[in-house]
Amino acid sequence: MTSELLEQAVKDVAPLSAVLVTAMPDCLLYDSWVKEEGRWAPEEVASYFGDLVRSNREALKSLGSWSSTMQVTIESADALVVLREVNEHFVCGCIFDRSAPLGLVRLHVDRMLDRISAGLPQISPEEQPRAVRIIGFLRRYAPDPHAILMRVALRTGLSLEQLEAPEHLTPEQTQSLEDAAKQILGLQELHL
Amino acid sequence: MSVTLARELACARSRLFGLRGVTIEQGRILLGALEACPRWRERPGIGELRIFRSAAGHEVLLVPSTGRVQIRVAYVVPPIERFDAAAGVLVELARLGRAARRAG
Amino acid sequence: MSEAKRLLLEPHDLTFVEDVPYIYHCSHYNLFHDQTVDDVLGDTAGQQVRVRAAHAAFRQLLRAITQGASTPMERLSIAMGAFAAMGHGRVDLDVTAEGGSARTGHAHYGFCWAEKYGSRVSRTLPADAVAAGFVAAATEVAYELPAGAMQAVEETCVARREPECTFKVTRAATPVPLPPTVDRQAMEPFLGPSEGGMDEAWIGATADTLQEFVAAMEGDERGLMEGFGVFITRHLTNYYLETAYAAARQAPESALPIVESLLREAAHVCVFHTFGGILLSPEWESVAGRLSGEPEDIVRGCVAIARGLGFGRWAIRELGPDRLVLSTTSNYEAPYYAARFGKSDRPRCYFFQGAALAMMVLAHRVRWDGSAELTQSFYDDLFRGQGLGFRCEPTTCQTMGHDRTEVVVRRT
Missing domain, CATH: 1.10.260 (434 Repressor (Amino-terminal Domain))
Known part of the structure; x- marks a missing residue:
């Protein structure tokens, strides 16, 4: 179920298809908003998003190019996906219509993340065995x-x-x- | 013909496409058109199923009693181009159907 | 495999080439089956068991179908043609009596593994034990060498993201020990009198039509066979059963319940993908009309499909909303087991058990109104853990000496 936080965060972002917030390091879905439900399972996608960001972080670290503000942008045939680490505990994945201009998408992502990060809980996750x-x-x-x-x-x-x-x-x-x-x-x- | 092209599930990625919205009458017209078209050669089916194959390797399967039509895109077409190939077949079927209706 | 050499043992719905038993299975079943064998026996031993089983099974087949051929080249040509016609892939053999090589871009197992899993996981071991066994057998039969004289090792595999599958063929230093095979004559004493069940006329007629259709199917230019939305093989029962029973019989006692569960699970995979694919196909619609989606129609359709694919004369004894009693006197598993191993102390028709359960799951838990897509994730949801909704109990089994094999599926 979508929280009030995400309902507010996605307001007026017309080309947006979905937002998934993944809790790290377990890559479990924390919260989601999906425009058209039923086409895919947010839980499943969220875990892949978490892993993608983690792989990207490791790859950039090994290149010596990592920074905490890095983002992953994926341009597929029918979607534009932007993944960003909100903080060390959460990753946010935003899925836009493919037709949305990249500049506009970046602007929307910045604004949404400001709203989302302010509402996410401060947690200290337990290291699982x-x-x-x-x-x-x-x-x-x-x-x-x-x-x-x-x-x-x-x-x-x-x-x-x-x-x-x-x-x-x-x-x-x-x-x-x-x-x-x-x-x-x-x-x-x-x-x- | 006013129909939609819908991907159907297959192990070989994106090779099967169903035509939604074909009536039995439209199916009958299409069948006649395919029978008469030398570009589509019939091969053995099962039961009442009719199967037509193009030189490019695409197949059209038609069940006359229900109007079900399925397009099977040739496997040599790369997965990313298969929807376009199916759409191309659909355009040809629509053209054949229109011509057959005009011809009576 | 020319049409003239095929035989349908009609009253039992079992199929043979000459006297060599074969059935139809899709890639989902084939991959899950091989995976289970390797899980039980370990990767190295599992692969060895599978290669040897394929070697023995194809040796039996190729000896039977090359009887009229007089030169090695003729026999190799027949072998390559048969392998492709069975949907296993078009293999180029470059071999002499001393060895050589073989290659294919489309070995069924490797190709289908890459299609199904390749985008998600890597594979370190080659996938084509069946093709390796075939290559060794074809070389032996072509040059009239004794059983086990040749061995073939898959050196590259498309499942490992290599461009093609290649095999190195060598003379074995000592003969490769091959398992015995079972043929029609060995199976027949263990077949009971043919029995029908509910909806017999419809099921029998539908199965006959399906048998004719699948018998006419051939591999395409790649030697792969696509039908009903899946990659299908015409495959040797000696391969499946030698490997399945090797896993079940060699597993430690404590692991046997898990092994049996996975062998039944392979049948769930088959019923879901192949039976389900057939039910949703235009081919089925042309034979049986539009799917009503009523559970009774799904179950009787599945029974007709099982017969059509050569699994044996399965029959519905009872069918209600909460219960299915499925029986057979001629399932392909029992006569093989009895001929190969003798009497069992436990029911061993794992495929039959798993298929009966899966048929009820398909009948009652899938919406057949066009909205259901038989995807892997749907399968995972449907057959995961305790949520099946039904359980299957084998009541009698011909492998134990009973006169028929019967299972009861009940709603939980």
């Missing part, structure tokens, strides 16, 4: 996410009950989980 983040990562990205716990159980020898409470896994079990995740995702390393 690594195993919890690995399971979350697998649920978002693994092929056939509905079957992921069963797949991991077979590859690690851990029971489904253990995997359903990953916060209780030992360091050895967490390592085994991480190895399975890397195999399933075809990755050398997991950057969570």
